[in-house]
Amino acid sequence: VTEDPRYRRSAKVLFRSYADEVVVASPTGKSFELLSGPAAAAWNLLSEARSEEEMVRALSDAYQAPEQTVANDIRLLIQDLQGRGLIDPDADE
Amino acid sequence: MPMSEIAEGVALARWVAGFGLASDGETLPVSVSDQSWSPAFAYLNAQRLTGLAVAAAEAGALSLTESQEEELLRGHRDAMVWVLGIERSLLSLRATFEASGVEFVVLKGPTFAHGPYPDPSWRPFADLDLLVRGRDWRRACEVLEAEGYHRDLPEPRRGFDERFGKAATHTGPGGLQVDLHRTLVLGPFGLWLDPDGLFDRAERFELAGRTLLRLNDTALLLHAAMHASLGWRPPFLLSVRDVAQVAESGAVDWEEARVLARRWRLAAVVRHAFGAGVEMLGIHPPEEAAGLLALSPRRREVRALEAYTTERRGRGGMALSTIGAIHGPRAKLAYVWGLIFPDRRFLTARMGGGERSSYRGRWKVAFRWLRRRQRSIQR
Numbered sequence: 001v002t003e004d005p006r007y008r009r010s011a012k013v014l015f016r017s018y019a020d021e022v023v024v025a026s027p028t029g030k031s032f033e034l035l036s037g038p039a040a041a042a043w044n045l046l047s048e049a050r051s052e053e054e055m056v057r058a059l060s061d062a063y064q065a066p067e068q069t070v071a072n073d074i075r076l077l078i079q080d081l082q083g084r085g086l087i088d089p090d091a092d093e
Numbered sequence: 094m095p096m097s098e099i100a101e102g103v104a105l106a107r108w109v110a111g112f113g114l115a116s117d118g119e120t121l122p123v124s125v126s127d128q129s130w131s132p133a134f135a136y137l138n139a140q141r142l143t144g145l146a147v148a149a150a151e152a153g154a155l156s157l158t159e160s161q162e163e164e165l166l167r168g169h170r171d172a173m174v175w176v177l178g179i180e181r182s183l184l185s186l187r188a189t190f191e192a193s194g195v196e197f198v199v200l201k202g203p204t205f206a207h208g209p210y211p212d213p214s215w216r217p218f219a220d221l222d223l224l225v226r227g228r229d230w231r232r233a234c235e236v237l238e239a240e241g242y243h244r245d246l247p248e249p250r251r252g253f254d255e256r257f258g259k260a261a262t263h264t265g266p267g268g269l270q271v272d273l274h275r276t277l278v279l280g281p282f283g284l285w286l287d288p289d290g291l292f293d294r295a296e297r298f299e300l301a302g303r304t305l306l307r308l309n310d311t312a313l314l315l316h317a318a319m320h321a322s323l324g325w326r327p328p329f330l331l332s333v334r335d336v337a338q339v340a341e342s343g344a345v346d347w348e349e350a351r352v353l354a355r356r357w358r359l360a361a362v363v364r365h366a367f368g369a370g371v372e373m374l375g376i377h378p379p380e381e382a383a384g385l386l387a388l389s390p391r392r393r394e395v396r397a398l399e400a401y402t403t404e405r406r407g408r409g410g411m412a413l414s415t416i417g418a419i420h421g422p423r424a425k426l427a428y429v430w431g432l433i434f435p436d437r438r439f440l441t442a443r444m445g446g447g448e449r450s451s452y453r454g455r456w457k458v459a460f461r462w463l464r465r466r467q468r469s470i471q472r
Contacts, residue, residue: 011301011302012301012302013301014177014180014181014184014300014301015177016173016176016177016213016214017212017214018144018147018148018151018169018173018212018214019147019150019151019166019169021166021170023170023173023174023177025177025178025180025181027180027181027184027185027301028181029181032174032177032178034170
């Protein structure tokens with residue numbers, strides 16, 4: 001049985017989290033990412049290694065949203081953050 | 094704008110500056126009228142208190158209307174983008190300095206944010222302060238120049254920086270200012286402490302997976318006190334908060350703080366900084382600070398402090414106090430000579446060209462100081 005991949009924030013990124021927003025910066029980039037609402041909550045969850053499923057469950061509970069809708073958003077968010085090098089697959093897997 | 098609105102804005106900023114620490118202040122949710130919001134927000138921004146205001150609003154201690162909250166969040170978002178840009182530059186400079194063999198200690202902003210504050214977003218900052226050893230000073234200036242940071246003001250005369258200077262501001266790409274420090278503060282207090290010895294009181298901290306050096310919490314407390322007491326008149330609210338924050342949350346060795354404050358002649362400075370915490374923020378020093386605050390300042394320290402905190406500041410008080418702190422007549426003469434006959438390049442940069450950039454223009458300033466001094470003595 002293969003476990004779902006787990007992700008966590010890259011230790012190499014700079015960020016600030018406040019209210020329901022997070023500003024994230026790659027140390028070598030030029031731009032800044034602004035995450036707000038559920039995306040910011042997802043970022044905060046990624047302080048620890050989490051699978052997509054765990055994140056979907058936590059966020060659909062928190063925002064009282066259907067799991068399927070949240071699952072689609074989370075999948076896209078993880079792809080985006082991973083593509084920008086802001087999150088990493090968990091090395092302890 | 095009516096005074097009452099300005100006063101309400103200032104009162105709110107003071108309350109915000111004390112948020113989250115044990116203070117005498119209001120504990121019920123605090124709110125601000127729409128009329129007073131504009132000056133209050135401007136003041137919060139200017140004093141870099143948006144992080145504490147957002148935290149207070151999040152905790153339900155500060156009650157804001159929707160539009161007030163939106164404006165506050167917008168302001169804080171800008172501040173956070175700016176600090177991340179600074180941290181990005183810090184990491185880039187770390188690599189360059191390391192390659193050049195120049196060790197530095199990060200001072201102030203990033204070290205408070207990633208140290209004693211509960212969350213880095215509570216503590217915005219506007220620039221970067223790096224301390225280097227006296228022997229590395231020239232090399233460090235060259236490294237910054239090579240990275241596109243240009244020194245705002247040349248030194249008054251060759252060698253003045255290493256002997257009497259505090260820091261040189263370098264402005265880099267995107268307007269970021271790096272204050273390259275040789276010591277912690279301008280004037281007598283900067284000369285009385287042992288700047289290179291601060292490297293023995295440095296410890297490591299992590300930023301985005303990279304290791305940097307910062308002052309340990311004991312030295313950080315003393316630096317925070319210097320900045321709060323000697324930096325601005327009246328003290329900058331966030332600097333007063335820094336002192337209270339390190340005292341409450343930092344791993345301060347209070348006995349060592351007492352010994353260093355005595356050695357570096359900071360007894361009056363530390364008292365003044367904690368006094369500002371009580372007066373401006375309603376925050377009392379922790380019991381552990383009793384020994385440090387019981388130090389009785391020498392008369393010379395008190396006089397030196399007055400050169401920063403009273404009207405003497407505008408009458409050349411700091412320069413005169415500095416002369417008193419310099420050892421030996423030759424060194425005193427070199428300092429005075431540097432001030433009276435600085436290089437032409439310095440004069441032009443300092444006085445902005447024209448008649449004012451002449452020696453006569455510079456000496457007029459000294460005469461003005463003397464006249465003000467005479468008038469105040471006659472009064």
